[in-house]
Amino acid sequence: MIEFExxxxxxxxxxxxxGLAGGIMRKWARWADDNEHQRVDEWTNLMWNAMKGMGTxxxxxxxxxxxxxxxxxxxxxxxxxxxxxxAVTVEELGWGDAGLYLAMPSPGLGGAAVAAAGTxxxxxxxLKRFSEGKPKWGAMAITEPGCGSDSAAITTxxxxxxxxWIINGEKIFVTAGKGAAEDSEGLVVVWATVxxxxxxxxxxxxxxxxxxxxxxxxKLEHKLGIRASDTAxxxxxxxxxxxxxxxxxxxxxxxxxxVMATFDATRPMVAGNALGIARASLEEVQRLLKEAGVEMRYxxxxxxxxxxxxxxxxxxxxxxxxxxxxxxxxxxxxxxxHNNMEASACKAKTGKAITWITQKAVELMGPxxxxxxxxxxxxxxxxxxxxxxxxxxxxxxxxxxRRILDYGRDELK
Amino acid sequence: xxARKTWGIKAxxxxxxxxxxxxxxxxxxxxxxxxxxxxxxxxxxxxxQTAMAAGVGRASFEYARGYAKExxxxxxxxxxxxxxxxxxxxxxxxxxxxxxxxxxxAWELDVKKPDAFKxxxxxxxxxxxxxxxxxxxxxxxxGGHGYIREHPVELWLRNGRGFAAFxxxxxx
Ligand SMILES: Cc1cc2nc3c(=O)[nH]c(=O)nc-3n(C[C@H](O)[C@H](O)[C@H](O)COP(=O)(O)OP(=O)(O)OC[C@H]3O[C@@H](n4cnc5c(N)ncnc54)[C@H](O)[C@@H]3O)c2cc1C
Numbered sequence: 001m002i003e004f005e006x007x008x009x010x011x012x013x014x015x016x017x018x019g020l021a022g023g024i025m026r027k028w029a030r031w032a033d034d035n036e037h038q039r040v041d042e043w044t045n046l047m048w049n050a051m052k053g054m055g056t057x058x059x060x061x062x063x064x065x066x067x068x069x070x071x072x073x074x075x076x077x078x079x080x081x082x083x084x085x086x087a088v089t090v091e092e093l094g095w096g097d098a099g100l101y102l103a104m105p106s107p108g109l110g111g112a113a114v115a116a117a118g119t120x121x122x123x124x125x126x127l128k129r130f131s132e133g134k135p136k137w138g139a140m141a142i143t144e145p146g147c148g149s150d151s152a153a154i155t156t157x158x159x160x161x162x163x164x165w166i167i168n169g170e171k172i173f174v175t176a177g178k179g180a181a182e183d184s185e186g187l188v189v190v191w192a193t194v195x196x197x198x199x200x201x202x203x204x205x206x207x208x209x210x211x212x213x214x215x216x217x218x219k220l221e222h223k224l225g226i227r228a229s230d231t232a233x234x235x236x237x238x239x240x241x242x243x244x245x246x247x248x249x250x251x252x253x254x255x256x257x258x259v260m261a262t263f264d265a266t267r268p269m270v271a272g273n274a275l276g277i278a279r280a281s282l283e284e285v286q287r288l289l290k291e292a293g294v295e296m297r298y299x300x301x302x303x304x305x306x307x308x309x310x311x312x313x314x315x316x317x318x319x320x321x322x323x324x325x326x327x328x329x330x331x332x333x334x335x336x337x338h339n340n341m342e343a344s345a346c347k348a349k350t351g352k353a354i355t356w357i358t359q360k361a362v363e364l365m366g367p368x369x370x371x372x373x374x375x376x377x378x379x380x381x382x383x384x385x386x387x388x389x390x391x392x393x394x395x396x397x398x399x400x401x402r403r404i405l406d407y408g409r410d411e412l413k
Numbered sequence: 414x415x416a417r418k419t420w421g422i423k424a425x426x427x428x429x430x431x432x433x434x435x436x437x438x439x440x441x442x443x444x445x446x447x448x449x450x451x452x453x454x455x456x457x458x459x460x461x462q463t464a465m466a467a468g469v470g471r472a473s474f475e476y477a478r479g480y481a482k483e484x485x486x487x488x489x490x491x492x493x494x495x496x497x498x499x500x501x502x503x504x505x506x507x508x509x510x511x512x513x514x515x516x517x518x519a520w521e522l523d524v525k526k527p528d529a530f531k532x533x534x535x536x537x538x539x540x541x542x543x544x545x546x547x548x549x550x551x552x553x554x555x556g557g558h559g560y561i562r563e564h565p566v567e568l569w570l571r572n573g574r575g576f577a578a579f580x581x582x583x584x585x
Binding site: 298302313314320345397401413 | 452455478481482490492493495498499501502503505506507509510511513514516517520521524530531532534535536538539541542577
C-alpha cells in the first residue's frame with residue numbers, strides 16, 4: 001500500500017530541528033539580514049558541533065554509505081531514507097532561516113559532488129575534515145560571468161602539467177565561496193574544461209583545497225535576500241592542484257552526464273528548503289488571521305469562500321503539492337530509481353510556488369506584511385533565490401519537457 | 414423531474430428534484446439510528462473527485478503531447494518550441510501533483526487521520542483549479558483544431574470545468 005507516513009526517527013528529528021530553528025535561527029534571522037556577510041558564531045559553532053556528532057552523514061557527505069547501485073545482486077532491494085530525511089531536515093532549517101541555513105558550515109554542494117563522484121580515496125581525503133576540527137565549508141563553482149544556465153559553455157581551463165593541473169579562469173556567485181576558500185580549511189569544487197574543442201565531454205570538476213595559491217576571492221555580492229550566505233567571486237590564476245584532485249574519469253569522453261547527475265540529488269533539497277520558507281510565511285499569515293479572529297472555513301462550497309480564504313487555502317494546497325512532488329523525487333532517489341525528471345519537476349514547481357506563496361503572504365497582510373516588523377517581507381526576498389539557483393525555473397522546466405517529449409537539445413533548445 | 418442540459422459530463426444525467434412535504438419511513442435514514450458521518454462521506458467524495466480531476470487532466474496532457482510532436486508549423490513540430498513544450502511540462506507535473514494530493518487524502522481517510530477532512534478539501538480545491546488549467550492548455554496546444562469536436566480536448570475542457578461545481582455528492 002502507498003504510505004505517506006514519515007518513519008518515527010525522522011519525525012523525532014523534525015521536531016528537534018524545529019525547536020532549533022524556532023529558537024536560535026529565528027533569533028538571529030533579522031540581524032543576519034541586516035548585517036550582510038557577517039557570521040553568527042553562535043549558530044556556526046552549534047551546527048558544526050551537531051554535524052560533527054552526526055558524522056556529517058546528515059548531509060550525505062560521509063561517503064560511507066552504499067549508493068543504490070552498489071547493492072549486491074540478489075540482495076533484497078532496500079529503500080533507504082537518506083534523501084527523504086534530508087528533505088525534511090532542510091525544510092525545517094528553511095523554516096528557521098534560509099540565509100543561516102546556507103551559511104552553516106557543511107560540505108555543501110562541493111562535498112556532495114565529492115560524495116557522489118569521488119573515488120573512495122578522495123572521499124576519505126576530502127570529506128573526513130568535515131567531521132573534525134574547526135568549522136569548515138565546501139563550495140561548488142560552476143557559474144562564470146559569461147555563462148550560468150549554459151554550464152557547458154564554461155571557459156575556465158585546466159591544463160595538465162606533470163603531476164598537476166593548472167587552473168585558470170573566473171567563477172562568480174559561489175555560495176559559501178569565501179568560507180570554503182579562505183575562512184576555513186574547506187574546499188571548492190571547480191568546473192573547468194580540459195579540452196575546449198571537445199565541448200561537454202571536456203568538462204571536468206576539480207577539487208581545489210582551501211588557500212591553494214592562485215585561488216583568490218575577489219568580491220562578495222550584495223543580494224536581495226539570503227544575506228547571511230556569502231556569494232563569492234573567485235579568480236583562479238595559474239592555480240596548481242595535484243593530478244589526483246580530478247573528480248571522476250580524467251579521460252575526455254562523455255563525462256558531462258555524470259557531473260549533471262549530482263543535480264538529481266541536490267535539486268529536491270533546494271526545493272525542500274524552499275518548502276520551509278513557504279511554510280513559515282503561510283503559518284505566519286494563519287497565526288495573524290487567527291489573532292484577528294478570522295476563521296478559515298474548510299469545507300464550504302468553493303463559490304462561497306471569501307477571496308482571503310481562497311488565497312490562504314490555495315497557499316496551503318500549493319505548498320502541499322510542492323512538498324509531495326519533492327518527497328516523491330527524494331523517495332525515488334532513496335529507492336534507487338532514476339529521478340532526473342522528478343528532481344527537476346519538483347524544483348521548478350516549488351520555485352514557482354514559493355515565489356507566489358511568499359508574495360501572497362506579504363500582500364494579504366497589507367502594510368504590516370511589507371514592513372520590517374515581521375519576517376514576511378524577508379521570506380519573500382529569501383524565497384526567490386530558489387527559482388534561480390540549481391537551475392532556473394526555465395531550465396528545470398526544459399529538462400522535464402525534454403524528458404516527456406523524449407527530445408534531446410537539438411530538438412528542444 | 415426535468416433532466417437538465419449541461420455543458421459537459423453529459424453521460425451523467427443531472428436533474429432538478431423538488432421535495433414537497435415528502436414523507437419517508439424513518440428506517441430509510443442513511444446510517445440508521447446513528448446517522449452517517451457526513452463530513453467523512455464528503456471527504457471521501459472529494460478525494461475521489463481529485464483523482465478524477467487528475468485523470469481528466471492526464472487524458473488531455475497525453476493527447477496534446479502526442480499531437481504536439483506530430484503537428485508541424487514553420488517547418489518543425491510545434492513541440493520543438495518552448496512555448497508549447499513548457500506548457501506540456503507543467504501540465505505533466507500538475508497532473509502528478511493532483512494525483513499525489515488525492516492519494517494522500519485517500520490514505521489519510523483510510524487510516525483515519527484527524528486532518529483528513531481538511532486535506533481532502535484542499536486536494537479538491539487544488540484539483541478543481543488544475544484540471545481547468547490543464548485541459549485549457551490541452552485545447553490551446555491543438556489550436557483551432559482543439560476547438561473542433563473532432564478532437565476530444567474540447568470535451569475534456571468542458572468536463573474539467575465542471576469539477577468546481579460538484580459539491581461532493583455527484584460521484585456516488
Ligand atoms: C545567491 C546565488 C547563489 C548561487 N550559488 C551558486 C553556486 O554555489 N555555484 C554556482 O556555480 N553557481 C551559483 N549561482 C549561480 C546560479 O546557478 C545561476 O545564476 C543560474 O544558473 C542562472 O545563470 P545566469 O545567472 O547566468 O542566468 P542566464 O543563464 O544568463 O539566464 C538568464 C535568463 O534566461 C533564461 N534561460 C537561459 N537559458 C535558457 C533556455 N535554454 N531556455 C529558456 N530560458 C533560458 C534563464 O532561465 C534566466 O531566466 C548562484 C546564484 C545566486 C544568485
